[in-house]
Amino acid sequence: MKIKYLLPLALTAISLTCATATTVIPPTFEQLVRQAELIFQGSVTDVRSVWEGEGAQRHIETYVTFQVGDAIKGSSVGTYTIQMLGGTVGDDTLVITDAPKFQVGDHDILFVEHNGQQFVPLVGIMYGRFRVQHDEQTGRDIVLNNEGEPVRDVTKFGREEESVSAAEAISPDQFKSAVKNQLQAQADHPAQ
Amino acid sequence: MTPSHFRFDSRAYRSVTGLLVLLFFVGGLFSTRAYVLEGPKWPNGSVTMQLSLGGGQALSDGNTNWNSAVVPALTMWNQVMGAAQLGGVMNSSAAVAQGDGVNSMAFASTFFGSSFGSNTLAITGYSYSGSTMREADILFNNAWTWDSYRGPLRSAMDIQRVALHELGHVLGLGHSTLSTAIMYAYVGNTDALTPDDIAGAQALYGAPSGTPTPTPSATATPTPTATPTSTPSVTPSPTPTATPSALAVSLSAAPTSVRSGGTAVFTVTASTAASSSITVNYSMSGNAILGSAYSLDGTPGQITIPAGASSGAVTLTVLTAGKRSKTASMTLQSGAGYSVSTPTRASVSIRR
Numbered sequence: 001m002k003i004k005y006l007l008p009l010a011l012t013a014i015s016l017t018c019a020t021a022t023t024v025i026p027p028t029f030e031q032l033v034r035q036a037e038l039i040f041q042g043s044v045t046d047v048r049s050v051w052e053g054e055g056a057q058r059h060i061e062t063y064v065t066f067q068v069g070d071a072i073k074g075s076s077v078g079t080y081t082i083q084m085l086g087g088t089v090g091d092d093t094l095v096i097t098d099a100p101k102f103q104v105g106d107h108d109i110l111f112v113e114h115n116g117q118q119f120v121p122l123v124g125i126m127y128g129r130f131r132v133q134h135d136e137q138t139g140r141d142i143v144l145n146n147e148g149e150p151v152r153d154v155t156k157f158g159r160e161e162e163s164v165s166a167a168e169a170i171s172p173d174q175f176k177s178a179v180k181n182q183l184q185a186q187a188d189h190p191a192q
Numbered sequence: 193m194t195p196s197h198f199r200f201d202s203r204a205y206r207s208v209t210g211l212l213v214l215l216f217f218v219g220g221l222f223s224t225r226a227y228v229l230e231g232p233k234w235p236n237g238s239v240t241m242q243l244s245l246g247g248g249q250a251l252s253d254g255n256t257n258w259n260s261a262v263v264p265a266l267t268m269w270n271q272v273m274g275a276a277q278l279g280g281v282m283n284s285s286a287a288v289a290q291g292d293g294v295n296s297m298a299f300a301s302t303f304f305g306s307s308f309g310s311n312t313l314a315i316t317g318y319s320y321s322g323s324t325m326r327e328a329d330i331l332f333n334n335a336w337t338w339d340s341y342r343g344p345l346r347s348a349m350d351i352q353r354v355a356l357h358e359l360g361h362v363l364g365l366g367h368s369t370l371s372t373a374i375m376y377a378y379v380g381n382t383d384a385l386t387p388d389d390i391a392g393a394q395a396l397y398g399a400p401s402g403t404p405t406p407t408p409s410a411t412a413t414p415t416p417t418a419t420p421t422s423t424p425s426v427t428p429s430p431t432p433t434a435t436p437s438a439l440a441v442s443l444s445a446a447p448t449s450v451r452s453g454g455t456a457v458f459t460v461t462a463s464t465a466a467s468s469s470i471t472v473n474y475s476m477s478g479n480a481i482l483g484s485a486y487s488l489d490g491t492p493g494q495i496t497i498p499a500g501a502s503s504g505a506v507t508l509t510v511l512t513a514g515k516r517s518k519t520a521s522m523t524l525q526s527g528a529g530y531s532v533s534t535p536t537r538a539s540v541s542i543r544r
Contacts, residue, residue: 023312023313023314023315023316023354023357023358024309024311024312024313025311025312025313026311026378027311035310057289057290057291057304057305058290058291059290059291059304060319085303085304085306085317086317091321091322092319092320092321093232093319093320093321094317094318094319095230095317095318095319095320096303096315096316096317097315097316097317097318097358097361097366098315098377100534101533101534103440103442103463103533113309114307114309117306117307118306118307118308118309119303119306119307119308119309119315120309123309123311124309124311125309125311125312127311131535133444134446135446135447135448136446136447137446137447137449137450137456138447138449142448144535146534146535147377147534147535147536147537148443148444148445148534148535148536148537148538148539149521149537149538149539150448150449150539150541168449169448169449
């Protein structure tokens with residue numbers, strides 16, 4: 001009986017300490033899907049950083065090119081390049097905190113918005129990038145967040161600091177299926 | 193507004209610091225370090241920030257100026273660092289620009305022309321050459337509602353604790369894996385430095401000496417300067433140095449879920465093969481206890497990438513698994529001869 005009363009208290013305590021990112025508010029899964037102009041799974045084929053601008057506006061930009069394997073929202077076929085502020089040219093580096101870092105060969109699922117206009121053109125910046133990694137033990141591909149932590153429950157995005165779910169990490173197909181279901185739900189109820 | 197220089201030292205913060213130092217020693221008995229060093233740092237001496245946040249409204253903590261509201265954030269870091277100190281120019285009229293060698297804190301509607309994105313509160317951008325910081329700018333997104341207060345978070349963001357976090361980035365700290373740290377990736381009710389934050393700052397700049405410091409109040413009226421030209425000079429054109437590029441190392445774990453008696457492997461992968469042996473530092477966190485729930489092979493806190501190889505590994509062996517799943521998380525720490533690259537953290541779920 002005590003647990004019955006303690007559980008709501010514990011949940012209340014959790015909700016009161018629910019945190020938001022210092023620099024970026026984590027989006028919910030619904031927001032990720034709704035705000036994204038493009039959602040696709042792809043592999044990084046090129047990462048190129050260059051100096052751009054003149055005088056006081058001179059800065060480093062990085063162009064990350066993906067081979068699109070599966071377009072889930074929007075029209076992105078073949079290759080797609082995102083433009084991000086920051087990067088390394090020679091011995092000079094411009095770091096934008098919280099910006100994800102990409103390497104050739106990375107397999108990712110991206111939620112893209114405002115490419116070419118936003119300093120990192122992903123919904124929720126680092127929260128709009130998911131990594132796909134092969135789990136040698138299970139032989140499955142699984143989805144990780146930008147920090148390298150397995151994604152277990154998309155419904156918890158933006159709702160708590162860290163997932164405490166004991167569920168298995170979800171596969172890319174499961175993740176994409178959840179995205180498609182959310183897209184369908186948003187199409188059925190556009191006002192929500 | 194007249195720009196003015198001041199030092200952020202306060203006797204008022206000594207008691208706070210003393211408490212934090214005490215907690216550091218007590219906490220050190222029970223936890224491993226969790227701060228993350230990004231790699232570059234400032235040369236010893238003063239790091240001057242141009243405070244161009246403006247003011248003119250009453251804030252909840254009594255400040256009437258955004259610049260004075262963030263001053264305690266600089267002070268708190270200064271109280272715990274030795275070799276470097278944050279200085280400032282109050283109500284600066286210096287241009288807020290990128291790549292000019294001037295460190296700025298300001299409100300803005302864009303990050304130097306690039307959209308913040310709807311979820312972004314503030315951005316710190318810093319540039320460095322080799323391993324030496326050259327410039328850092330903190331821009332707060334003026335699309336959000338801001339205030340300044342202590343205690344639990346409210347709907348309006350507390351600029352002081354966000355500034356405290358962003359200044360940690362300016363100093364060279366990444367996100368801590370400890371949820372109580374101000375350098376944790378999420379803002380919460382923490383509004384001051386924690387022992388982990390202090391340890392991170394002192395790993396970069398050492399502890400302050402025992403010499404008493406000057407004691408203007410934390411939000412003291414700044415001392416006017418003769419002219420605004422005493423602000424940091426424009427950074428000279430980048431000069432290539434002979435410093436070789438460090439290997440970038442990232443972390444993975446496989447499998448990510450392991451049962452009693454099982455093993456998992458944390459693998460550090462370098463961007464290219466190491467020309468000589470490299471020792472990569474790491475720390476452990478999570479609710480699974482090292483030595484009780486699991487063990488790790490090799491030298492504690494270190495993974496070696498042998499010469500000619502591009503990866504090194506540490507094996508986790510489950511010792512005991514409870515009814516509930518627990519997590520062992522490894523986080524790469526900075527060190528000599530390499531730089532850390534995402535993912536810097538990998539987790540293994542331990543279950544019965």
